[in-house]
Amino acid sequence: MLSQASDPQVIAGGGLGDAGAAPWVARLDRFLGHLIEIPVALLVLAEVVILFSGIFARYVLNTPLIWSDELASLLFLWLAMLGAAVAFRRGEHMRMTALVSKATPRTRAFLEVFAVTAALAFVLLVLGPSLHATHEESVITTPAMGISLAWRTAALPVGLAFMAVFALLRLYKAGNWRPVAASLLLIVIIGALLYSLTPTFEDLGNYNLLIFFVGLVALGVFAGVPIAFSFGLATYAYLLLSTTVPVSILVNRMNEGMSHLILLAVPLFVFLGLLIEMTSMAQRMVAFLASLLGHVRGGLSYVLIGAMYLVSGISGAKAADMAAIAPVLFPEMKKRGADEGELIALLSAAGAQTETIPPSLVLITIGSVTSVSITALFTGGLLPGAVLGVMLCLVVWWRNRRENLDDVPRASKPEIFKGFLVALPALALPFVIRTAVVEGVATATEVSTIGIVYSCLIGILVYRRFDLRRIYPMLLETASLSGAILLIIGAATGMAWALTQSGFSSDLADFMGSLPGGGATFLCVSIVAFVILGSVLEGIPAIVLLGPLLFPIAQELGVNEVHYAMVAVLAMGIGLFAPPFGVGYYAACAIGRVEPAKGIKPIIGYLCSIGIGLIIVAAVPWLSTGFLK
Template identity: 50%
Template sequence: MELADDPDAELALGGIETLAAPKKAEPWMRPVELLAAALLAAMMAIVLANVVFRYVLHSPLVWGDEAASLSFIWMAMLGAAIAVDRHEHLRLTIALPLFPPRMQDVLDVFGRVAVAVLLLRLLPEAVSYAYEESFITSPALGLPMSVRAAALPAGIGLMTLLMVLSVIRTRDWRAIAGSVAVIAALVAALWLARPALAGLGNWNLPIFLGLIVAGLLVIGVPIAFCFALGTLAYLTFASHSPVFVMMGRMDEGMSSLILLSVPVFVLLGCILDETGMGRAIVNFLASLLGHVKAGMSYVLLGSMFLVSGISGSKVSDMATVAPALFPEMRRRGHSPAEMTALLATGAAMADTVPPSIVLIVLGSAAGVSIAGLFTAGFVIAMVLLVVLAVLARWKARGEDMAGVRRAGLGVIGRTALVAAPALALPFMIRGMVGGGVATATEVSAIAVVYAFLIGAVLYGGIPARRIVPMLVETVAMSGAILLILGCASAMSWALTQSGFARDLTAVMAGLPGGPAIFLTASVLLFLLLGCVLEGLPAIVLLAPIMFPLARTLGINDIHYSMVIVTAMNIGLMAPPIGIGFYIACKIAGISPDAVMGRIWPYLVALLVGLAVIAAVPAISTAFI
């Protein structure tokens, strides 16, 4: 993800540190980057070949899915290593400024040492997992499954080496020695306390999967490694399950065929940024609506709605729309704080518009139809768009429109002509998936080819020198996302095996009020999780637990999905914790303090929309 004003600027935020320009990337990692980019390209080619052979030649490639899965898991693990090399793994940083500068440095070293210890512990388990898989042969390609599973030790080995080098290069020997001593003391104390911990039963869950994970998040350890450290500690000190089981859970969590669309849609977002297709949509809407009261607010919301349907990424959406609209909005007297508040809540509104990566992951984790989620997501986003537009119009009742002219029909026609190919893309994605023409993965590959060709012909194309870096950026971003999913899957499995899911089921079943109370509790839970965690880990952690509960109460899967995703997105943008809020402020170049007071009316409007969505299931299910 790049900032529109400075493509090389690091996106380091008050709430989250996410994708950034490389920080002293290791020169010897260049072949790994090229290999990972080649694997992404190969995966794309295989998916496209599957489409051609299945729908055009009516002769499906029986080995296609296996080959794509093989490329995918290797790309994901190498991408996770590249993200370590580039310091691009997602981590919370909201609490770090509360510590003195020296303490921040010490905590940073401690976090690196803890991750290095984690990886060193998991590496032999990953090797054993790959060896065990050698006794299984893939049905179509006839290859030992160890060829695929070897991606785990390869990726973990690379991450281990990079993290150890990262620790050494801090040259803060006192902090390194102190961190090693503290970790060794904690391990020894927990090992000696194993008999006592065994007697605590499920009270170990808040200790290991609550306090430890939360503490690591607070000190800035990347989210994926927080989940893995908490799970490793729980399995080692409070469970009889072997650590080996983590490898299988991580593999399963990262390599579902549905998730193949994640890197492809990430690549689609990069193409959108590079070609300027999103800007063409913004220019068209501005020519159409810019002359009416609240017109630029409508343009901002409409642009977020349509651009989100192309990129699937909130950060990409905001980084595309903000620089195109904010200068004109400032000229018309809009407050920068007000614009940023609308930008943030518009991103929350648009996250259900296909191709939403959150919806794809949710479909994979909960076993819900992607086509159904995509269809319902459009409708839900429209409901939220309406409530935000109504509020924006009320706020603009005193807007000075002097000097604002209606665009001529010629201007509207020209901008519409330029934007038409880009405008067709989100509807093509929704129509093909919702109509059952192709899977989300296949549609994502088709959309990339369409965007690349249209971008090359009509929007200036992508410079050749940017293609490989764009592929590498996609791989690193996807690797970081998929590692979170893998580690969250392992943690979710630990929660389930502990009996937590059974106990939670009993508690929720005993609540008075039936489905209404369950939905209310779910909204509150995902509002809170949205504040603390980015959406993907929250979904993977709780979807396997919450969806069976919802089904037992007769709540439709699609309806429940829309309710929790909307709640999570609202929480993501809610200050003072919501990490998406800080992303919006960073992209807009404004202090969070200035925006904090302005965003609450928009959040209240979204909550009103959420209440309507939760109360009327037909809004989510009428068109599926």
């Protein structure tokens, strides 16, 4: 299983507690915890204030703040890295524990220590390059504020240093130095063995991709090493042992991947989701939706699918879309007896289903790197997403066809109408957010702050549910969860860059273009290729990598470019949310706070259903092009 522990004294559900630890260790741990928790909570709050101030100044006062985005970007990397450190201290970095949990107690104790030791090894390996990167950035200043970029990049070594200290404290708390020494020795042996094979790696070419990005990643993941650190170690080893590229480039790619301003929507939507629950807006919405579909077998599952379709694309980040939906529906669905694994599987599958819903950053990226009209892509993306939604609904119907709802009464029309009036302020939230984006009031990054301010006002003035004492824990939870997600994205960005530089993309394009069978064969191979690439690259890096190469080939073979775009994006979406490598699946698990091992079995059926839907979309071009002018 893949776990995310909630106990701050346990690393990812492992057995590294405080038993036998000296009192000074516990005091130091608490002191360092407060040292980063207070600033990171303030950073979340600061991002909300800065971005909303930018909206207010631009739209109401008509005097744009030219520095708001710049300051938000500078603080965002600090939020990501300090949040990742908080997540490390709390044991909330995602990792696969399917094999670990089945091991003997002695082996399990060793693997728990090995997971921390491997994470420590990666942190120490990139700490030096991160300091060097900070020094290099010191001579560059931001255009609006004139601040040295070193103030932003310094977040990397600071966050890494905190993680290193927390890892050392965890190892000290283990009490038994034998597994610590054994795990250190094993890491040294693996490193020495790989280093001794450097001449062999230099002659293997792209076969190294299988060794490092499949073999080494799988070894780390199934040994229980947190996902982000498994990705990072594999990329570091690949760059060091099989290329002449300096390993410092990994730090730069992680910096780029974690600090992309659009990803700021992730922590803001996470906080919005917590705020919706705290102000009881979520309860009002769920109560009304339950009155409509609560008596239907799997009713709230249909609501989840429809909500993802409506909300998808608002933030520009799939993790943020899921963060806007899961906190609203999951608690009530669990109360009604829904299995956690089923919930996380459906959330992930719905994330893959809605990849083509505009405004989608992936579609915008396709339009920017190819000659395809973005307007045409937005028009063509609605129906394919709906087709996959219907396929998911069929699975929901089948799995819930025998659900016993004898004790669930059907709401009367007056009850439904009353529930609608009570829930109306809460139900208006998605429309407020989408209208703000469509009308140009706010960018995809800023729009969540409108939702936050709106939710605060509704909670205070309408529902009269706003507990100030819960704000600080919510800010911490937001930072920790976001840091865990963003570190995975940063490590995956580094791995994506390494794949790009290997020349693998050009070789793949040449191979696909030479296949017999014309457009049909090309579509079939493209589906397989994009599913695989989507699991390791995500949508935007994969499109930037292959879009300029494959879209001209599709056009030459008579495949409509909009149709090909829909097929490619949906295939990447399936890969993105397919375990064990799909980064989106881990993000869904983190957002839903569910052990993803529980979702691996039920997600198979959902992925198969949207896979069939993808085949239907590929076989019927009209679904993508029928509404184009």
